[in-house]
Amino acid sequence: xxxxxxxxxxxxxxxxxxxEGFLDEQFxxxxxxxxxxxxxxxxxxxxxxxxxxxxxLNELSKALEQQIIDFKRMDAQVHxxxxxxxxxxxxxxxxLCIVFRNYCEVHNVExxxxxLQQVKHEYGIIKTKLESMFQxxxxxxxxxxxxxx
Amino acid sequence: xxxxxxxxxxxxQFPIGMRVLAVDDDPTCLLLLGTLLRRCQYxxxxxxxxxxxxxxxxxxxxxxxxxxxxxxxxxxxxFKLLEHVGLEMDLPxxxxxxxxxxxxxxKGITHGACDYLLKPVRIEELQNIxxxxxxxxxxxxxxxxxxxxxxxxxxxxxxIGNVDNNGKLNKKxxxxxxxxxxxxxxxxxxxxxxxxxxxxxVVWSVELHRKFVAAVNQLGIDKAVPKKxxxxxxxxxxxxxxxxxxxxxxxLYLKRISCVANQQANMAAALGTADSAYLRMGxxxxxxxxxxxxxxxxxxxxxxxxxxxxxxxxxxNTPAGLGIRGxxxxxxxxxxxxQNSGNPTNDLSKLQSFVPGNHNTNILxxxxxxxxxxxxxxxxxxxxxxxxPTTDSTTVFPGSGNLVDARITGFSNNPLLGVTSNSxxxxxxxxxxxxxxxxxxxxxxxxxxxxxxxxxxPASNQLQDSKAGSQGQASPINCNAGQIIRSAPQEWxxxxxxxxxxxxxxxxSSIPINSAMIQLGxxxxxxxxxxxxxxxxxxxxxxxxxxxxxxxHGEGDNSIMExxxxxxxxxxxxxxxxxxxxxxxxxxxxxxxxxxxxxxEGGCNGYSLRTSI
Numbered sequence: 157x158x159x160x161x162x163x164x165x166x167x168x169x170x171x172x173x174x175x176e177g178f179l180d181e182q183f184x185x186x187x188x189x190x191x192x193x194x195x196x197x198x199x200x201x202x203x204x205x206x207x208x209x210x211x212x213l214n215e216l217s218k219a220l221e222q223q224i225i226d227f228k229r230m231d232a233q234v235h236x237x238x239x240x241x242x243x244x245x246x247x248x249x250x251x252l253c254i255v256f257r258n259y260c261e262v263h264n265v266e267x268x269x270x271x272l273q274q275v276k277h278e279y280g281i282i283k284t285k286l287e288s289m290f291q292x293x294x295x296x297x298x299x300x301x302x303x304x305x
Numbered sequence: 306x307x308x309x310x311x312x313x314x315x316x317x318q319f320p321i322g323m324r325v326l327a328v329d330d331d332p333t334c335l336l337l338l339g340t341l342l343r344r345c346q347y348x349x350x351x352x353x354x355x356x357x358x359x360x361x362x363x364x365x366x367x368x369x370x371x372x373x374x375x376x377x378x379x380x381x382x383x384f385k386l387l388e389h390v391g392l393e394m395d396l397p398x399x400x401x402x403x404x405x406x407x408x409x410x411x412k413g414i415t416h417g418a419c420d421y422l423l424k425p426v427r428i429e430e431l432q433n434i435x436x437x438x439x440x441x442x443x444x445x446x447x448x449x450x451x452x453x454x455x456x457x458x459x460x461x462x463x464x465i466g467n468v469d470n471n472g473k474l475n476k477k478x479x480x481x482x483x484x485x486x487x488x489x490x491x492x493x494x495x496x497x498x499x500x501x502x503x504x505x506x507v508v509w510s511v512e513l514h515r516k517f518v519a520a521v522n523q524l525g526i527d528k529a530v531p532k533k534x535x536x537x538x539x540x541x542x543x544x545x546x547x548x549x550x551x552x553x554x555x556x557l558y559l560k561r562i563s564c565v566a567n568q569q570a571n572m573a574a575a576l577g578t579a580d581s582a583y584l585r586m587g588x589x590x591x592x593x594x595x596x597x598x599x600x601x602x603x604x605x606x607x608x609x610x611x612x613x614x615x616x617x618x619x620x621x622n623t624p625a626g627l628g629i630r631g632x633x634x635x636x637x638x639x640x641x642x643x644q645n646s647g648n649p650t651n652d653l654s655k656l657q658s659f660v661p662g663n664h665n666t667n668i669l670x671x672x673x674x675x676x677x678x679x680x681x682x683x684x685x686x687x688x689x690x691x692x693x694p695t696t697d698s699t700t701v702f703p704g705s706g707n708l709v710d711a712r713i714t715g716f717s718n719n720p721l722l723g724v725t726s727n728s729x730x731x732x733x734x735x736x737x738x739x740x741x742x743x744x745x746x747x748x749x750x751x752x753x754x755x756x757x758x759x760x761x762x763p764a765s766n767q768l769q770d771s772k773a774g775s776q777g778q779a780s781p782i783n784c785n786a787g788q789i790i791r792s793a794p795q796e797w798x799x800x801x802x803x804x805x806x807x808x809x810x811x812x813x814s815s816i817p818i819n820s821a822m823i824q825l826g827x828x829x830x831x832x833x834x835x836x837x838x839x840x841x842x843x844x845x846x847x848x849x850x851x852x853x854x855x856x857x858h859g860e861g862d863n864s865i866m867e868x869x870x871x872x873x874x875x876x877x878x879x880x881x882x883x884x885x886x887x888x889x890x891x892x893x894x895x896x897x898x899x900x901x902x903x904x905x906e907g908g909c910n911g912y913s914l915r916t917s918i
Contacts, residue, residue: 205333239403240333
C-alpha cells in the first residue's frame with residue numbers, strides 16, 4: 157500500500173473508533189500532547205495503560221474467586237481502572253467500570269462477575285484496535301510519511 | 306519541556322516554570338498528568354508514592370510551589386497527604402480524582418485542598434492552577450503584613466489556610482485584647498514587629514488550661530474573674546488579658562455545651578450513674594453537630610449537671626440530640642440504641658443508647674463512654690462505654706466490666722465515636738469508612754466534652770470525686786484501639802503524645818471510664834482545651850474516647866499535622882469563627898473537628914482522627 161493510502165486508512169480507522177464509542181475526546185488530547193519533543197507519547201501512555209489494566213483485571217478475577225470477597229478493595233481497583241481508562245479515552249471500558257463499581261457497592265457478586273467479563277471483553281477489543289492503529293502508524297512512519305492528525 | 310525555565314528565570318515568568326509536584330499511584334494517569342503540566346510550561350516532578358512526595362517536600366519545602374495529588378492511593382490516603390502538606394509546608398494542594406462525588410469534594414475542601422479536579426484532567430484546567438499559588442502568597446503576605454494593622458484581621462482570615470495555629474490564636478487574642486495595655490499599644494506602630502505588636506504568645510497548653518479550669522472551678526464559674534484566676538494559676542508571664550480572653554472563650558464554650566450536657570445528663574441519669582459528665586460525653590454523639598459543637602457542648606453540660614439518674618440514656622442523637630438541651634428525660638438518649646453490636650453487658654446496653662442513636666452524632670459517642678464510666682463505677686458491668694459508635698466492640702472504655710465490647714456500633718453513621726472500634730476506638734460502628742471521621746469526632750467530642758466538663762466546675766467536682774472512686778474501677782475499657790481510653794487524666798496532660806494516647810490500647814487500666822468521667826470534671830478544668838484547642842482529650846482522661854482519636858494518629862505522622870490541623874479546626878469549633886475551612890461539616894469534618902479539638906493542645910487526640918482519615 158502506498159503512503160497516501162496508508163494515511164487514509166489510518167484516518168478512517170481512527171474516525172471509526174470514535175464513532176463506535178471506543179475512544180473519546182480524551183484520546184484526542186493525548187494525541188495533541190505528542191509532538192517532536194515527545195514523539196512517542198501516545199504509545200507510551202497507552203502501553204502503560206495496557207500493563208496496568210491487565211494487572212488490575214487479574215487481581216479482580218482473583219478477588220472474585222475468593223471465599224470472602226473483599227469488595228472494598230475491589231472497588232478501589234475498579235476505581236483505578238476507571239481513572240486510567242478515562243485518562244486515555246477508552247470510553248467503553250470506562251463506562252463499564254462505573255457499572256462495575258455499583259455492583260461492588262451493593263456487594264452483588266453475580267453482577268460483579270458479569271461486569272468483569274464485560275470489562276475484560278471490551279478491554280481486549282480496545283487493545284486490539286489500538287495496537288492495529290499503532291501498527292498502521294508505524295507503517296506510515298516507515299514509509300517515510302507523517303502521521304495525519 | 307521547559308525544565309530549563311526553573312529557577313529565577315522561571316519565577317520571573319511566572320506562571321511559567323512554576324514548580325509542581327504531582328502524585329498519583331496510577332502510572333498512566335501520572336504520565337498523562339506530568340505531560341499535561343509540562344505542556345503548560347510548569348516544572349514538574351512526579352512520583353507515584355505519597356510518602357516519597359512528603360519526603361521530597363520535607364527536604365526542602367521551597368522546592369515546590371504547588372502539589373497535585375490523587376485522592377485514592379495505596380500507601381497513603383490523598384487527604385492525609387493533603388493535611389500533611391497543608392500543616393507542614395503550607396503549600397497549595399490540588400486534589401485529583403476520577404470520583405467527583407460531592408462528599409469527596411467537600412472532604413477535600415475541608416481538609417484544605419485549594420481545588421478539586423476530576424479525571425480525566427484537561428489541559429485547560431491545568432493552565433489555571435497557578436492562581437492558587439498566587440492566592441496563597443497573597444494571603445501569606447497579608448498575614449505578615451497585618452501586623453502593622455491594629456487588628457490583624459487578615460491574619461485571621463488568612464489563617465484558614467495558615468498552618469500557624471499559634472499565630473491564629475494570637476491574632477485572635479490580639480483582637481480580643483485590643484485595648485489591652487502593654488503590648489497593645491504597639492498597634493500603632495507602623496513597622497510591625499510582630500512581637501511588639503502582639504503580646505507574647507500564650508499557648509494554652511493542656512497544663513495551662515487545666516490550671517485555668519482548676520482556678521475557675523475553685524472560684525466558681527460565676528465569680529471567676531481574670532485577676533483572681535491569674536493569681537490562682539500562678540503562672541509566670543501570663544497576663545490578666547490573656548486570662549480574660551481565654552475566660553471569655555471558655556464561657557462561650559460552656560454555654561455551648563450546656564445544652565449538650567443537659568442531654569447527656571439525662572443519659573447519664575439513665576445509666577444510673579451519677580456522673581453526668583459521662584452522659585455528656587455520650588451526648589456528644591451529635592457529632593453531626595460537631596461543628597456546632599455547641600450542641601454537643603450543651604449536651605455535655607447538660608449531662609453533667611443534670612445527670613438525672615434516669616437510666617435512660619436516651620439517645621443523644623446527633624444533632625438533634627445535641628440540641629437536646631431540654632432533654633431532661635433520658636428518653637432521648639438511647640443508650641441501648643447504640644449498641645448495635647449487642648453488647649453483652651447490660652450496662653453497655655445502656656451506654657449504647659447513649660450512643661446517640663443518631664448515628665450522626667458520633668461525636669457523642671464519646672459520651673457513652675462517660676456513661677459507662679459512671680457505670681463502671683457502679684458496677685463493672687459497664688462495658689459499653691465502648692458503645693460509642695464503634696463498630697468494633699472494643700469497648701473503648703473499659704466499662705466496669707465489659708466495656709470491651711461496647712461496640713458503639715449504634716453510632717452507625719457516625720463513626721465518631723468509634724470508640725470501640727478497633728482502630729480508633731471510636732470508629733463509627735457501622736461506618737467503617739467514616740470511622741475516621743467518627744473517631745475523630747469522638748475524640749473531639751471528648752475533647753470538647755472534656756473541656757466542657759472541666760468548665761462545668763460543679764460537675765467536675767462531682768466527677769472528680771468519682772474519679773477518685775472510679776479510678777479504681779478501672780473497668781477494663783477495652784478499647785480496641787485501646788488507645789482511646791487512655792487511662793486517663795494523666796494522659797491528658799501529656800499533650801498529645803502519641804504514646805499516651807496510643808498506648809491505651811487496652812484501657813483495661815483502671816482509668817476506665819470512671820476516671821474518665823471524673824476526669825471529665827477534671828478535664829473541664831483542664832481542658833478547656835476546647836478553647837484552647839488543645840486536646841481536650843487529654844484532660845478528659847476518661848474520655849478516652851478521644852484517645853482513640855489521638856491514637857489514631859499516633860500512627861505516626863500524626864504530629865505533623867494534627868496540631869495545626871486541629872488547631873484550625875478546633876478553632877473553628879470552639880470559636881465560632883468561620884474559619885471554616887476545616888470545620889468539617891460532614892462526617893469527614895467531624896474527624897477533623899475532633900482532631901482539631903484534640904490537637905488543640907497539640908494533642909494527639911485530634912490526631913488520630915485525622916490520621917484516620
